Amino acid sequence: MSLSRAASLSPQGTLLSEVIPPSSWQKKQQNPPLPTGNRSRCPEQDVSICLLVALLQRILHAPAPGMDQESGAASAGSFISLNEHEQRYYSGLHSLCQADTSGQLSSGKVAELFKASQLPPEALHKVTEVCGAKRLGYFGTPQFYVALKLLAAAQSGLPIHLESVTANLPLPRFLGLKNEPEMRYSAVPPSIDSQGAQGGTAPGSLSWTPADRSAFRHLEANAEKKELWSPPRSPCGSPSRSPLTYRSYPYTKQRNGADSQIAYESKHSSQLEQHSSPSNYRTKATVEHPAMARASSSERLDQQGVVDYSDDDPWRITEEQLEYYTNQFKSLQPDLGALILGAIAKNFFTKSKLPIPELSHIWELSDVDRDGALTFSEFCTAFHLIVARKNGYPLPESLPPTLQPGFMQQEEDIPDTPESAEPLIVFEDTELRPNRLDRTIIERLQPSLATTKQDLKEESCKQDVGVKRVTTSQEKQTLQRAFPERPEPPHDLDPQMRTKTRPRSYSSTSFEDAMKKAEEPPTPPPRPQKTHSRASSLDLNKLFQQGAPGVKGGWLPPPPALPPRPTTSQEESSVKPEEQGLRSRFGRSTEDLTNASKQDMIGVSHSQAPQKPVRRKYHPESQNLEAVPPPAMPFAPPAKPAQKLLSGQKRGIQMAIRKNKETNAVLTRLNSELQQQLKVVHQERVTLESQLELLRPVAST
Amino acid sequence: MAVCIAVIAKENYPLYIRSVPTQNELKFHYTVHTSLDVVEEKISAVGKSLGDQRELYLGLLYPTEDYKMFRKLHNSFTDVMCNPFHNPGDPIQSKAFDGIVSGMMVQTG
Numbered sequence: 001m002s003l004s005r006a007a008s009l010s011p012q013g014t015l016l017s018e019v020i021p022p023s024s025w026q027k028k029q030q031n032p033p034l035p036t037g038n039r040s041r042c043p044e045q046d047v048s049i050c051l052l053v054a055l056l057q058r059i060l061h062a063p064a065p066g067m068d069q070e071s072g073a074a075s076a077g078s079f080i081s082l083n084e085h086e087q088r089y090y091s092g093l094h095s096l097c098q099a100d101t102s103g104q105l106s107s108g109k110v111a112e113l114f115k116a117s118q119l120p121p122e123a124l125h126k127v128t129e130v131c132g133a134k135r136l137g138y139f140g141t142p143q144f145y146v147a148l149k150l151l152a153a154a155q156s157g158l159p160i161h162l163e164s165v166t167a168n169l170p171l172p173r174f175l176g177l178k179n180e181p182e183m184r185y186s187a188v189p190p191s192i193d194s195q196g197a198q199g200g201t202a203p204g205s206l207s208w209t210p211a212d213r214s215a216f217r218h219l220e221a222n223a224e225k226k227e228l229w230s231p232p233r234s235p236c237g238s239p240s241r242s243p244l245t246y247r248s249y250p251y252t253k254q255r256n257g258a259d260s261q262i263a264y265e266s267k268h269s270s271q272l273e274q275h276s277s278p279s280n281y282r283t284k285a286t287v288e289h290p291a292m293a294r295a296s297s298s299e300r301l302d303q304q305g306v307v308d309y310s311d312d313d314p315w316r317i318t319e320e321q322l323e324y325y326t327n328q329f330k331s332l333q334p335d336l337g338a339l340i341l342g343a344i345a346k347n348f349f350t351k352s353k354l355p356i357p358e359l360s361h362i363w364e365l366s367d368v369d370r371d372g373a374l375t376f377s378e379f380c381t382a383f384h385l386i387v388a389r390k391n392g393y394p395l396p397e398s399l400p401p402t403l404q405p406g407f408m409q410q411e412e413d414i415p416d417t418p419e420s421a422e423p424l425i426v427f428e429d430t431e432l433r434p435n436r437l438d439r440t441i442i443e444r445l446q447p448s449l450a451t452t453k454q455d456l457k458e459e460s461c462k463q464d465v466g467v468k469r470v471t472t473s474q475e476k477q478t479l480q481r482a483f484p485e486r487p488e489p490p491h492d493l494d495p496q497m498r499t500k501t502r503p504r505s506y507s508s509t510s511f512e513d514a515m516k517k518a519e520e521p522p523t524p525p526p527r528p529q530k531t532h533s534r535a536s537s538l539d540l541n542k543l544f545q546q547g548a549p550g551v552k553g554g555w556l557p558p559p560p561a562l563p564p565r566p567t568t569s570q571e572e573s574s575v576k577p578e579e580q581g582l583r584s585r586f587g588r589s590t591e592d593l594t595n596a597s598k599q600d601m602i603g604v605s606h607s608q609a610p611q612k613p614v615r616r617k618y619h620p621e622s623q624n625l626e627a628v629p630p631p632a633m634p635f636a637p638p639a640k641p642a643q644k645l646l647s648g649q650k651r652g653i654q655m656a657i658r659k660n661k662e663t664n665a666v667l668t669r670l671n672s673e674l675q676q677q678l679k680v681v682h683q684e685r686v687t688l689e690s691q692l693e694l695l696r697p698v699a700s701t
Numbered sequence: 702m703a704v705c706i707a708v709i710a711k712e713n714y715p716l717y718i719r720s721v722p723t724q725n726e727l728k729f730h731y732t733v734h735t736s737l738d739v740v741e742e743k744i745s746a747v748g749k750s751l752g753d754q755r756e757l758y759l760g761l762l763y764p765t766e767d768y769k770m771f772r773k774l775h776n777s778f779t780d781v782m783c784n785p786f787h788n789p790g791d792p793i794q795s796k797a798f799d800g801i802v803s804g805m806m807v808q809t810g
Contacts, residue, residue: 342785349786357794360786364797372783397796 116174339373705729717793
């Protein structure tokens with residue numbers, strides 16, 4: 001016992017290692033006829049079986065010899081590996097049925113017992129046959145044990161076969177038997193077995209390998225058994241019994257299958273047992289949780305209670321379990337009154353390695369306020385359901401009353417935050433929460449709802465959900481946090497999508513759009529216009545095409561605007577001095593040289609304008625040019641780009657670029673020509689001045 | 702009561718479909734699919750009022766007894782969606798949802 005206890009207390013790894021040695025012993029005990037399939041399932045399972053056997057070793061000292069003797073007589077299942085609980089249970093039942101001092105059991109009492117198992121008569125007959133009692137004509141101890149095992153198997157849905165005996169079965173449930181030992185014993189195995197049965201029923205969806213589960217079960221069973229046997233058991237036994245049976249009934253109603261029904265009953269009892277022994281839970285927790293691969297540290301596990309069979313019923317949470325849940329909750333969300341978000345809870349519960357559909361169902365059951373987040377009590381409920389499920393209890397269709405938040409709240413030792421949290425969170429309506437929750441849950445989850453009341457509730461639930469979102473308590477804050485977070489991801493996605501689509505759309509729609517986008521920052525649109533208007537590129541082109549003289553001639557169009565320009569240019573102080581001087585000179589020279597074709601002058605001056613500006617002068621010229629009506633062309637291009645900015649942006653820019661280049665070329669040539677003219681004019685000036693000077697002295701003298 | 706209830710995903714495949722298994726079940730499925738066209742038409746028309754999705758749906762439904770039905774369905778659908786273990790796009794496997802849908806279907810026998 002001590003060894004086994006120590007084993008259970010240690011983490012799973014150690015447990016397994018300790019278990020390994022007895023494997024040989026186990027193999028010896030197991031009958032060869034047992035299908036190898038069982039053994040070959042997985043090394044873990046073997047190990048767990050070994051552990052079982054190790055435990056049984058101590059327990060089964062007495063019966064072992066007896067069993068061995070008759071093992072030959074009994075068919076295949078000669079020595080069934082009975083765990084501690086089973087052993088006690090069976091021995092208890094054995095004593096119950098024993099009519100006389102001989103090894104045989106009173107068949108009448110056995111029959112009663114069988115009937116109490118609530119199995120159909122055919123099954124009972126089969127059990128009798130398989131266990132060998134039929135052959136023998138009486139129920140010897142081994143037969144009785146085998147029969148009990150078979151009953152348990154049948155109750156958990158396994159076929160009545162000798163092979164089933166080797167499975168880790170829950171204890172057979174017998175209604176009406178109020179044996180304390182029964183109750184206790186029935187605790188562990190049912191969970192295990194039902195777990196197996198469950199696994200059988202839902203093979204596809206389970207993510208575990210059956211071996212893992214059975215291994216887990218074994219470990220759990222062992223741990224539980226050990227713990228159950230601790231002294232505290234007895235006091236809890238009696239009070240738990242009544243709720244056990246009581247709970248088993250409503251619970252069974254919920255179940256559909258008879259198997260599950262029975263399993264539930266057995267689970268109830270088993271849970272009851274385990275529930276009754278807090279210390280057991282603690283140690284159990286240590287074993288189970290590592291098995292469940294939860295993130296909790298083993299230390300914490302040791303300290304805290306395990307959850308497994310939470311209630312007396314499987315569906316009641318014990319103190320230890322509650323404590324454990326609380327610590328787990330705190331690990332996820334330090335504030336007990338706050339919510340655990342759905343995503344966080346999902347990650348956490350996924351660690352339990354339950355299949356996703358089951359987790360989904362558990363979530364549906366536990367998130368009573370349908371807010372996508374778990375309050376403390378919801379979390380406890382969910383955790384509890386998970387633990388129960390891991391121990392093989394099938395999931396209920398609706399939330400058991402003991403697990404409902406209101407109920408839990410009443411139970412909780414951690415009153416403050418959860419209690420305060422509860423009402424705040426479950427905003428359903430102003431009515432009493434528990435009642436409402438019950439109704440809501442029941443009505444929601446049961447198929448038969450179509451009442452207006454339900455509609456009302458749902459509506460109010462929805463409203464409450466909406467209200468919750470608006471509420472102000474700390475939970476509300478968390479709720480708000482939760483809600484914004486949840487809707488946020490989709491919202492976040494949307495903007496992201498939108499931003500993503502934007503570039504996509506740009507690239508996909510048209511280059512024009514991209515151009516448009518590109519153009520916006522630098523504001524090129526005006527420039528093309530200017531350039532367009534300036535070139536006057538067209539004008540310059542024209543001018544240029546006509547050659548040097550032609551250039552001058554080409555300046556004809558603008559002439560009218562010319563005269564004012566020089567003066568204005570002279571007046572302009574902003575004009576660059578050189579340019580201005582030049583222009584003025586040119587202007588004067590043009591005036592002086594009016595003899596030459598005025599056009600030329602005008603052209604020159606005109607050319608000045610274009611030459612100068614780097615840009616500025618161009619502006620006046622361009623403006624003048626623009627003012628001049630003739631070139632509709634220059635106007636057209638500027639107008640066009642402006643108008644077609646949206647559509648012809650690209651073309652406009654390209655054209656503008658071309659025009660600019662052309663303008664540059666033309667201007668360069670103009671510049672050179674003007675420079676030449678400047679030289680010529682300079683020379684003339686020089687000659688004139690010299691003449692003047694010559695004339696002056698003559699005049700003076 | 703309904704003879705056929707279907708939840709169609711965004712990609713036009715059914716997340717959940719259940720009909721009273723009388724006959725012409727396929728016909729129901731076709732009807733559901735064609736009704737999508739009606740929905741789409743309405744959606745495109747109301748593109749501007751994106752916030753009024755709910756009204757859109759309410760408007761689509763005959764405001765008689767189906768109103769309640771849709772609301773119930775929608776509520777249970779949101780509950781399913783709220784479940785963090787539910788991947789959007791997966792077929793709906795929620796028992797609670799099934800229960801509610803069954804409750805809404807025509808009860809035969």
